[in-house]
Amino acid sequence: MAIARRAFPLAALFVLVVPVRAQVPPLLGYQGRLLRADGSAATGTATVSFSMFSSDTGGGALWSETQTLGLSNGYYSTFLGLVTALPDGTMDGPTRWLEVKVGAETLSPRQQIGSVGYALVARSIGGGSANVSSLKVAGQTVVDANGRLAGSARYGAGSGITYGVSRRLDRPSA
Numbered sequence: 001m002a003i004a005r006r007a008f009p010l011a012a013l014f015v016l017v018v019p020v021r022a023q024v025p026p027l028l029g030y031q032g033r034l035l036r037a038d039g040s041a042a043t044g045t046a047t048v049s050f051s052m053f054s055s056d057t058g059g060g061a062l063w064s065e066t067q068t069l070g071l072s073n074g075y076y077s078t079f080l081g082l083v084t085a086l087p088d089g090t091m092d093g094p095t096r097w098l099e100v101k102v103g104a105e106t107l108s109p110r111q112q113i114g115s116v117g118y119a120l121v122a123r124s125i126g127g128g129s130a131n132v133s134s135l136k137v138a139g140q141t142v143v144d145a146n147g148r149l150a151g152s153a154r155y156g157a158g159s160g161i162t163y164g165v166s167r168r169l170d171r172p173s174a
Contacts, residue, residue, distance in 0.1 A: 028080040031076065034074045044070075047069075052090060053110060062087075062090050080098075
């Protein structure tokens with residue numbers, strides 16, 4: 001009795017590993033509650049416009065968008081930047097103020113936008129220093145995991161300017 005042999009193709013599984021960069025979400029969470037003049041909660045939907053300013057009164061809007069929001073006992077929750085992206089630099093500056101407009105009525109006063117815990121940590125990078133385990137610029141390693149200048153990066157200076165590296169970046173000089 002002959003046994004028929006059948007060729008089966010080999011199945012291969014390939015896993016592609018792609019580095020993923022953490023990104024800051026370009027949205028700001030916002031919640032509010034709309035009440036009628038008599039104090040009762042608004043119901044249904046509301047057309048709400050949001051605008052960001054650099055001062056508590058006057059001035060031109062740095063950013064604006066309008067959303068139609070569902071209300072639950074007057075409460076709503078949304079993300080600012082869903083309709084119109086917040087431009088880079090919108091949050092640059094000491095203070096930002098949010099103006100909310102429901103239909104044709106502008107609510108007052110404008111609300112000061114505060115920070116959240118982790119954003120206060122990120123603020124320290126603006127001071128010129130960052131505590132990092134390594135540093136890449138445009139995909140090229142500049143400082144390796146040991147705190148040493150790395151790669152074939154070339155550094156230059158203008159006329160009359162000298163520079164040099166005489167110690168590791170992560171240790172104080174002796």
